[in-house]
Amino acid sequence: xxxxxxxxxxxxxxxxxxxxxxxxxxxxxxxxxxxxxxxxxxxxxxxxxxxxxxxxxxxxxxxxxxxxxxxxxxxxxxxxxxxxxxxxxxxxxxxxxxxxxxxxxxxxxxxxxxxxxxxxxxxxxxxxxxxxxxxxxxxxxxxxxxxxxx
Numbered sequence: 001x002x003x004x005x006x007x008x009x010x011x012x013x014x015x016x017x018x019x020x021x022x023x024x025x026x027x028x029x030x031x032x033x034x035x036x037x038x039x040x041x042x043x044x045x046x047x048x049x050x051x052x053x054x055x056x057x058x059x060x061x062x063x064x065x066x067x068x069x070x071x072x073x074x075x076x077x078x079x080x081x082x083x084x085x086x087x088x089x090x091x092x093x094x095x096x097x098x099x100x101x102x103x104x105x106x107x108x109x110x111x112x113x114x115x116x117x118x119x120x121x122x123x124x125x126x127x128x129x130x131x132x133x134x135x136x137x138x139x140x141x142x143x144x145x146x147x148x149x150x
Contacts, residue, residue, distance in 0.1 A: 005035050019072045042084040
């Protein structure tokens with residue numbers, strides 16, 4: 001882990017402590033994996049990555065841990081179309097760009113569009129809780145692959 005990732009992990013553990021959530025070895029490992037992962041893994045990806053370290057851990061355990069981490073605000077569940085949910089450590093506000101070919105999801109940092117929420121509230125009278133923006137396209141790997149096939 002990088003110094004930055006280690007710092008995020010320590011902050012996350014502090015958040016768990018303050019929330020009164022037990023810090024089990026599995027929970028610690030799931031958090032650590034999410035913080036160091038850049039691929040927005042599915043629960044199954046996380047399970048496969050950790051099963052060697054925790055042979056008695058089930059996929060259900062991973063899901064339960066992800067649910068707890070999501071409920072206290074450390075993890076964001078990403079649902080796109082009908083594919084499996086992917087999970088993202090919620091370090092800072094960011095958007096996602098998604099490859100329509102291979103499904104890769106990449107973080108896209110941009111100042112949050114709070115003015116859109118304000119405008120939506122004014123126009124509709126809704127009390128807006130949040131928004132999400134997704135950008136779609138073809139990643140560099142898929143572009144290269146397409147170019148090679150022509």
